[in-house]
Amino acid sequence: MSETIQKMTNEERVALVQKQHRRITYRNTILSISGILLFFIIWEALAIFEIVDPKKISDVLQIFKLFILKFTDPNPDGAVLLVHIWSSLEVALLGFLLAVVIGVPLGWLMGWYRGFDSFVRPLFEIIRPIPPVSWIPLTIVWMGIGLQAKAFIVFFAAFVPCLINSYTGIRQTKEVLKNVGKTFGASNFTIFRKVGIPSSLTMSFAGIKVAIGNAWATLVAAEMLAASSGLGYMILMGRSYGRVDLVILGIVVIGALGVLITALINRLEKVVLGWKEL
Amino acid sequence: MIKKDKTVNMSAAEIHEYRMNMLYKVLPIFSVLLLIALWLLASSGVSDFPSPAEVWERTVRLFTNPIKKLNLFSHVLVSLKRIGIALAFDWTFGIAFGVLIGWSPRAKAFFGPLFNAFRAVPPLAWIPLITLWFGIGEFPKILIVIFGSLASIVVNVQAGLSTVEKMYLDVGTVFNASPAQRLFKIAIPASLDAIFAGVRTSTSAAWMVVLAAEMLGANAGVGFLISRGMDSIDMPLVLTGMIAIGIVGAILAIITQFAERLICPWTRKRK
Amino acid sequence: MDEKKKVILKLTHICQSYVIKDTVKDAVENVSFDVYDNEFLVLLGPGHCGKTVIMNMIAGLEKPVGGKIHLNGEEIKGSDSRIGMVFQSLNLMPWRTVMGNVEFGLEVAGISKEERHATAQKYIDLVGLTGFEKSYPHELSGGMKQRVGIARAYTNNPEILMMDEPFGQLDAQTRYAMEEEVLRIWEKEKRTIIFVTNNIEEAVFLADRIILLSNCPANVKEVYDLSDLPRPRNTTSPEFLRIRAEISDNTDLAL
Numbered sequence: 001m002s003e004t005i006q007k008m009t010n011e012e013r014v015a016l017v018q019k020q021h022r023r024i025t026y027r028n029t030i031l032s033i034s035g036i037l038l039f040f041i042i043w044e045a046l047a048i049f050e051i052v053d054p055k056k057i058s059d060v061l062q063i064f065k066l067f068i069l070k071f072t073d074p075n076p077d078g079a080v081l082l083v084h085i086w087s088s089l090e091v092a093l094l095g096f097l098l099a100v101v102i103g104v105p106l107g108w109l110m111g112w113y114r115g116f117d118s119f120v121r122p123l124f125e126i127i128r129p130i131p132p133v134s135w136i137p138l139t140i141v142w143m144g145i146g147l148q149a150k151a152f153i154v155f156f157a158a159f160v161p162c163l164i165n166s167y168t169g170i171r172q173t174k175e176v177l178k179n180v181g182k183t184f185g186a187s188n189f190t191i192f193r194k195v196g197i198p199s200s201l202t203m204s205f206a207g208i209k210v211a212i213g214n215a216w217a218t219l220v221a222a223e224m225l226a227a228s229s230g231l232g233y234m235i236l237m238g239r240s241y242g243r244v245d246l247v248i249l250g251i252v253v254i255g256a257l258g259v260l261i262t263a264l265i266n267r268l269e270k271v272v273l274g275w276k277e278l
Numbered sequence: 279m280i281k282k283d284k285t286v287n288m289s290a291a292e293i294h295e296y297r298m299n300m301l302y303k304v305l306p307i308f309s310v311l312l313l314i315a316l317w318l319l320a321s322s323g324v325s326d327f328p329s330p331a332e333v334w335e336r337t338v339r340l341f342t343n344p345i346k347k348l349n350l351f352s353h354v355l356v357s358l359k360r361i362g363i364a365l366a367f368d369w370t371f372g373i374a375f376g377v378l379i380g381w382s383p384r385a386k387a388f389f390g391p392l393f394n395a396f397r398a399v400p401p402l403a404w405i406p407l408i409t410l411w412f413g414i415g416e417f418p419k420i421l422i423v424i425f426g427s428l429a430s431i432v433v434n435v436q437a438g439l440s441t442v443e444k445m446y447l448d449v450g451t452v453f454n455a456s457p458a459q460r461l462f463k464i465a466i467p468a469s470l471d472a473i474f475a476g477v478r479t480s481t482s483a484a485w486m487v488v489l490a491a492e493m494l495g496a497n498a499g500v501g502f503l504i505s506r507g508m509d510s511i512d513m514p515l516v517l518t519g520m521i522a523i524g525i526v527g528a529i530l531a532i533i534t535q536f537a538e539r540l541i542c543p544w545t546r547k548r549k
Numbered sequence: 550m551d552e553k554k555k556v557i558l559k560l561t562h563i564c565q566s567y568v569i570k571d572t573v574k575d576a577v578e579n580v581s582f583d584v585y586d587n588e589f590l591v592l593l594g595p596g597h598c599g600k601t602v603i604m605n606m607i608a609g610l611e612k613p614v615g616g617k618i619h620l621n622g623e624e625i626k627g628s629d630s631r632i633g634m635v636f637q638s639l640n641l642m643p644w645r646t647v648m649g650n651v652e653f654g655l656e657v658a659g660i661s662k663e664e665r666h667a668t669a670q671k672y673i674d675l676v677g678l679t680g681f682e683k684s685y686p687h688e689l690s691g692g693m694k695q696r697v698g699i700a701r702a703y704t705n706n707p708e709i710l711m712m713d714e715p716f717g718q719l720d721a722q723t724r725y726a727m728e729e730e731v732l733r734i735w736e737k738e739k740r741t742i743i744f745v746t747n748n749i750e751e752a753v754f755l756a757d758r759i760i761l762l763s764n765c766p767a768n769v770k771e772v773y774d775l776s777d778l779p780r781p782r783n784t785t786s787p788e789f790l791r792i793r794a795e796i797s798d799n800t801d802l803a804l
Contacts, residue, residue: 010573017568028387035388056411114298118305123313129527130520131486133402133493134501137508137516142327217400221490224402232403239406247406255399262398445640452608452634453654453705463657467644544643544687 058245063252066245077237077246079229085253087230088219091147095154096215103159103211104204107166111200112192124163132157132218136225145226150219157218158211165207169200205269212265216258231257328514333521336514348498350518354526357492357499360416361484364423368480372428373473376435380469381461386436393432401426401487405494414495419488426487431476438472439465474538481534485527500526557621557741558584558607558709564615565602566766575766576602577613582760582769584709584741589732591756592745595801599767600745601637604713607743608634620709630658633707635698638718641686647673647697648682654705672700675734692723692730699734709741716751728754732781749800753793754782764801771799 008016040060046052047059058066070081077084109116132153143149173196181191223232231254238246288296314330321329328336341349348356379386379393404425412418442465450460492501500523507515565577576599584590594600605611607618609628618625620632633654641650652669660668673682676696686694695715702710712731716724728751735742746752752759759773773796778788 013566013573014568014571018571024383028383031384031387032391035390035392039392114302115305118302119309122306122310126310126313126524129531130524131489131527133486133490134504134520134523136493137504138513138520140508141511141513141516217402220400221402224405224494235403235406239410242410244407244410247410251399251403251407254403255395258398258400259395445636446642448610449636449640449642449653450657451610451628452632453657454628454630455657459657463653464642467642470644542644544685 055242056244058248062245063249066249067253070249076241076243077234079234081253084229084231084234085257087227088223088232088254089257091150091154091222091230092212092215092219094147095151095156095219096158096212098151098155099158099162099211099215100208103162104166104208107163107204107207108170108192108197108200110163111167111170112196128160132214133221136222140226145228149226150222150230153222154215154219158215161207161210161214162204163207165210166200166204169203169207170196172203173199201273205265205273209262209265209269212261213258216254216261220254328517332514333517336512337518337521340515340518350503350522353498353500353503354522357485357488357501358526360420360499361423361427361481361488364420364427364484364488365481367424368428368431368484369477372431372476372480373435376432376473376476377439377461377466379432380436380439381465393429397429397433401483402490405491409495419491419496422491423484423488427480427484430479430483431473434472434476434479435469438469438475441472442468470542471538474534474542478531478534478538481530482527485523485530489523554585554588556583557586558743559619560584560603560607560616561619562616563603563606563613563618565599565606565611565613577606578766578768580616580762580767580769582772584743585758587739587741588757589735589742589744589755591752591759592743592762593749593752593759593796593800594747594762594767595764596747598762598765598801600747600762601713603767604634604711604743604745607709608632608711630654630705631708633702633705633710635695635702635710635712635715637714638694641694641697643686646683646685647678647689650686650697651701651704653701658705668704669700672703675703675738676700677730690723691719692727695719695727696730699731703738703740707740709743712742712744714745714747717746724751729781731755749793749796750784753778753789753796754784759796761796761799770801 043057044059047054047057047062067081072080074080074083079087106116106120110120111117135153135156139149139152143152177195177199178191181195186194219230220232220235223230224236227233231250235247235250235254238244238250317330321327321332337350375389379389401422405422408418408422408425412421446464446468447460450464455463488499489501489504492499493505496502496505500519503522504516504519507513507519560583561581563577563580564575566573566575568574580603592600592603602611606613607625609625609632612627620629625632642653645653648666648669651673652665655665655668670682673679676699678693678696678700681689681693686697689697698715699710699712715731716727719727731742731744732755744752744755753775756773756775758775760769761771761773762768763770773792775792778792783789
């Protein structure tokens with residue numbers, strides 16, 4: 001084997017390695033596709049052969065048909081698909097953006113200035129263990145059922161990871177880098193701005209990613225408990241009317257949107273953090 | 279007796295630091311007081327917002343007048359029991375599955391896309407489907423908790439196993455270890471810190487999901503207490519529930535952190 | 550006059566290169582040398598020039614692209630228990646105690662618990678770590694950790710012990726101490742040692758022979774025979790300094 005390799009030219013060796021890589025990618029793609037295919041086949045079989053009670057499952061085609069239908073048909077939940085989607089997105093984005101805008105800078109300040117930390121920390125530690133979902137009843141009493149209430153709950157869910165991660169991120173700023181700033185006579189605030197914040201960006205972004213996941217998940221809960229539109233509400237209605245296809249459609253749409261948003265944020269991260277070898 | 283001034287022998291810079299340290303010690307107390315003041319203010323203003331006194335009184339009443347024959351501790355225990363069963367399943371199945379897709383690229387290719395698709399769906403979105411299938415008993419609730427917390431442990435275990443230091447595995451190769459030995463004697467122990475991170479996150483995730491599941495249909499449990507409070511406009515009950523949830527959640531976090539430090543004394547930060 | 554010494558390891562025309570994206574990077578180019586039984590051989594060369602790659606190939610962690618390696622006459626295929634390795638750093642398993650780490654090789658080979666313990670204990674004593682059997686790596690100093698690595702490599706009773714810049718991460722004082730330690734251990738339990746370093750003084754202090762490697766891609770520049778230099782080596786004697794200067798002049802600077 002080593003003799004044959006030795007006799008190859010450089011171009012031939014490169015070609016050989018690339019061929020090996022392609023083979024592995026090919027194998028993996030086949031495996032992935034077969035996994036997905038197997039899943040759908042089992043699903044279809046369960047539905048078509050009525051192995052599972054047809055009231056409890058719909059076959060894939062039905063879901064797809066409903067998907068198309070839902071763009072124009074407001075039954076039975078009272079609104080068209082896009083209205084639900086927009087309603088959910090609206091709340092999610094509002095709560096999420098508020099959380100980022102407040103939570104991330106607050107985390108930076110807390111991580112850098114002891115005064116901030118001493119003051120805010122106890123409040124934060126008291127609020128933190130209480131899961132966002134359990135705020136829902138209180139929020140309903142306070143603000144009723146509506147955009148504000150939902151956004152507040154979503155804000156809550158997204159706020160915690162934003163804060164924690166930006167706090168940890170800025171606390172991990174390398175002492176060396178801070179000292180470089182000091183030797184150039186920079187003020188504490190300047191070092192905070194030009195050294196601390198940039199070096200915390202990776203962790204802060206990780207926090208934002210967790211936050212959007214939390215926000216999306218909490219939104220669904222909020223919509224189920226206190227809403228009249230939105231994807232969570234749609235699923236709930238599907239359940240009430242015994243429409244399994246509506247329920248499954250809702251789940252699929254929620255999941256797909258979640259993936260889309262995360263992909264967008266990953267893109268944004270690559271742009272902002274391009275200088276890092278990720 | 280004249281009290282000795284501690285600052286007499288300090289330089290200007292030291293005095294400044296001394297005073298700042300004093301300030302830092304005082305601030306937390308100040309902020310907690312502020313919070314309590316806000317609470318009192320809120321309860322006197324908004325009609326339904328309960329005062330601290332009312333909440334305390336309600337908590338005590340929960341013990342003398344139990345709801346559905348259970349006092350506060352029992353409700354907490356019901357919720358804990360549910361997550362206990364769910365986590366037991368999570369950890370056995372989740373760790374095994376995580377090891378599988380973390381160690382074998384083939385398994386990762388086969389199961390990966392499906393797993394990620396399921397992971398993208400928020401746990402609570404499954405509730406209507408699961409209740410449609412299995413009704414409102416104990417089993418569907420536990421299933422919901424499993425759906426909500428399994429992903430955390432699988433993801434962490436997988437990350438741990440796919441980033442084992444190559445040098446540890448090289449040691450195995452040099453000593454002629456078989457692939458199975460490399461997996462069980464090197465890769466898995468090396469990933470213990472990631473596995474524990476998974477244990478921690480899945481525990482907190484389970485706690486959150488069980489509450490939501492209980493709020494949407496249960497006869498016992500802390501989440502049930504809160505939704506009962508909401509339904510009967512019994513605000514002190516709601517707050518009692520929330521505080522109990524917070525305390526138990528915090529205790530769980532402390533226990534899992536403690537367990538990690540006990541079992542993995544060598545934990546190093548993983549990049 | 551040297552009597553004919555037995556050749557235990559023979560490298561013939563060894564080449565290694567890697568394909569990175571769409572170019573081929575040569576790491577080792579046509580390296581050939583012999584290793585004699587029970588000698589202390591040092592591979593010396595500038596940093597990142599392929600020394601570790603040669604070590605990896607002998608240990609079986611990589612396959613050479615060209616050339617052959619013979620151990621006692623037969624060709625090596627993959628890792629061989631007759632060749633032990635002491636790694637540079639970070640290779641002790643942090644979840645095992647000192648005893649657990651040292652007996653790892655025996656455990657993998659399926660040796661019974663009592664036998665493992667006895668053998669491991671013997672080598673823990675040899676490297677001077679008696680009493681630390683139950684300590685964890687994170688409790689040990691750098692020098693102690695390397696000693697654990699040496700003990701572990703000895704347990705398989707290898708014919709050849711390879712050491713890949715084992716003292717590179719230690720501070721100067723600990724390094725001097727460990728160099729003397731290694732020689733003491735070697736005298737006590739004689740094996741063939743192949744030692745890799747980029748430190749000329751260390752090489753002249755330790756070696757029977759030095760193989761000087763060039764910069765990337767590595768090939769053999771020169772072989773120095775130091776068997777005339779008496780042991781223990783005196784680092785300030787004129788002969789020591791002369792050889793050191795000669796090697797220093799001949800060494801390529803690292804890129």
